[in-house]
Amino acid sequence: xxxxxxxxxxxxxxxxxxxxxxxxxxxxxxxxxxxxxxxxxxxxxxxxxxxxxxxxxxxxxxxxxxxxxxxxxxxxxxxxxxxxxxxxxxxxxxxxxxxxxxxxxxxxxxxxxxxxxxxxxxxxxxxxxxxxxxxxxxxxxxxxxxxxxxxxxxxxxxxxxxxxxxxxxxxxxxxxxxxxxxxxxxxxxxxxxxxxxxxxxxxxxxxxxxxxxxxxxxxxxxxxxxxxxxxxxxxxxxxxxxxxxxxxxxxxxxxxxxxxxxxxxxxxxxxxxxxxxxxxxxxxxxxxxxxxxx
Numbered sequence: 001x002x003x004x005x006x007x008x009x010x011x012x013x014x015x016x017x018x019x020x021x022x023x024x025x026x027x028x029x030x031x032x033x034x035x036x037x038x039x040x041x042x043x044x045x046x047x048x049x050x051x052x053x054x055x056x057x058x059x060x061x062x063x064x065x066x067x068x069x070x071x072x073x074x075x076x077x078x079x080x081x082x083x084x085x086x087x088x089x090x091x092x093x094x095x096x097x098x099x100x101x102x103x104x105x106x107x108x109x110x111x112x113x114x115x116x117x118x119x120x121x122x123x124x125x126x127x128x129x130x131x132x133x134x135x136x137x138x139x140x141x142x143x144x145x146x147x148x149x150x151x152x153x154x155x156x157x158x159x160x161x162x163x164x165x166x167x168x169x170x171x172x173x174x175x176x177x178x179x180x181x182x183x184x185x186x187x188x189x190x191x192x193x194x195x196x197x198x199x200x201x202x203x204x205x206x207x208x209x210x211x212x213x214x215x216x217x218x219x220x221x222x223x224x225x226x227x228x229x230x231x232x233x234x235x236x237x238x239x240x241x242x243x244x245x246x247x248x249x250x251x252x253x254x255x256x257x258x259x260x261x262x263x264x265x266x267x268x269x270x271x272x273x274x275x276x277x278x279x280x281x282x283x284x285x286x287x288x289x290x291x292x293x294x
Contacts, residue, residue, distance in 0.1 A: 032162035033155070040122075041067070042166035044159035055114065056152045058125075058159035060167060062174050062222045064252070066133050069112060070140065070150045071120025077111030084143050085109045085123055089135035105130050106143075125156065164249060168226050175265045176221025179258035185219045185268040188252040195272070199246060201238045205276065209236035213243040214271040221263035223253040234274060243272045 033044035041061030048055040052072070059067040077083060088104045109123035121140070125132045132138060133156045139148040204210075211234030218227035228244035247270065256266025 030158055033159055035163050035166050037166050037170065042163040042170060043069070044162040046155055052151075054150050054152070055118075055120075056150075056155075058154075058156050058163075060160070060163060062167075062170055062220065062224060064222070064224060066125035066131075066156070067122060068125050068132075068138070068152065068154075068156075069114075069120055069122040070152060071112070071114040071116075071118045072150060073118060075119040075149070077119045077121050079111050079113050079119075081111045083109050083111060083121060085121060086141040086143065087123070087132065088139040088141065088148070089132050090137040090139070091134070092136040103130075103135075160249070164245075167224060168248065171220035171222070171224035171226030172218075174220035174222055174224065174226070176255065176263040177258045177260070179260075179262070179264050181256040181264060181266045182259045183257035183261075185217075185223075185256045185266040186254045188223070188254055192252075194250040195246065199242070200274065200276075201242050204236055204238045204242075204274070207236075207238075208276060209234070209239060210274045210276045211235045211239060212271055212273040213240045214269070215243060215247065217247060217251070217268045217270070219253050219255060219266050219268055221255050221265055223255045225251060225253070226265075231269070232271070236274075239274050246272075 033046055035042060035044045037043070041059050043057045043059040045055060045057035054070060054072045057069050059069065061067070084106055085108075086104060086106045088102060091101050093100070107123050107127070109121045112120055112122050114120055123140075132154070135154055138152045138154055140150045140152070141148050212232070213230060213234040214232035216229045216231050217225050218229075220226050225248040228248055230240045230244070233240050234243075253268065255263040258264045
């Protein structure tokens, strides 16, 4: 899949011509999971598995760290106590993209009690040298045991979409020092590709909508987008909303700093130009994103 960097200021679909836009299949988006917020962050859960009784939840905190917590009947993990969990991750891709693969890693987790008083474990889904957010199935093992105590279908993609409003609310409360900005918001990894050809909204392609959407992002003291305001519309409500959605989900930002070097809430201005294949050439690329005056 070809990836397009934000700095290119243009997003092109994978095919050419308006006929492609008119024949795109309708994509059905699953409904969001129920979401709750606690002291650690925002969590989305599909509910208990009717066959096993295991309840998974997928979460993210204000630092954009990824977590999974799993609880079950008759489990015995001490609340907040550290515990080592061996994770066996299986990726089951579409056959066109390769064969099944597996990996294992022992992760330091901690126990917790869910709202029903059931015991469970909380563990990071990503850390130095590993990222389990993209793997299909996660099997969890206690140390020294050969059989997993839980097998979890990894629904992190849907969970991440479900918790986005909660995360933006969480970020809105994270103002840091609240003092004037001296060092502006900046990308953690400038030039990193955050868009793919598949991001062009199918409805916009069918309607042959294109244009440039400029936005102003409010960024929390932990570098999380808390608000997105369209400052110049592309002329398409779909492209405008998709711009905000993609940037809020995928941008990894260093927060603004005050005079003392402490994180504080800041803003960032940027834009995406949406071009349908076969249309006029894209505008010359500007260096993006560009911080606005704080």
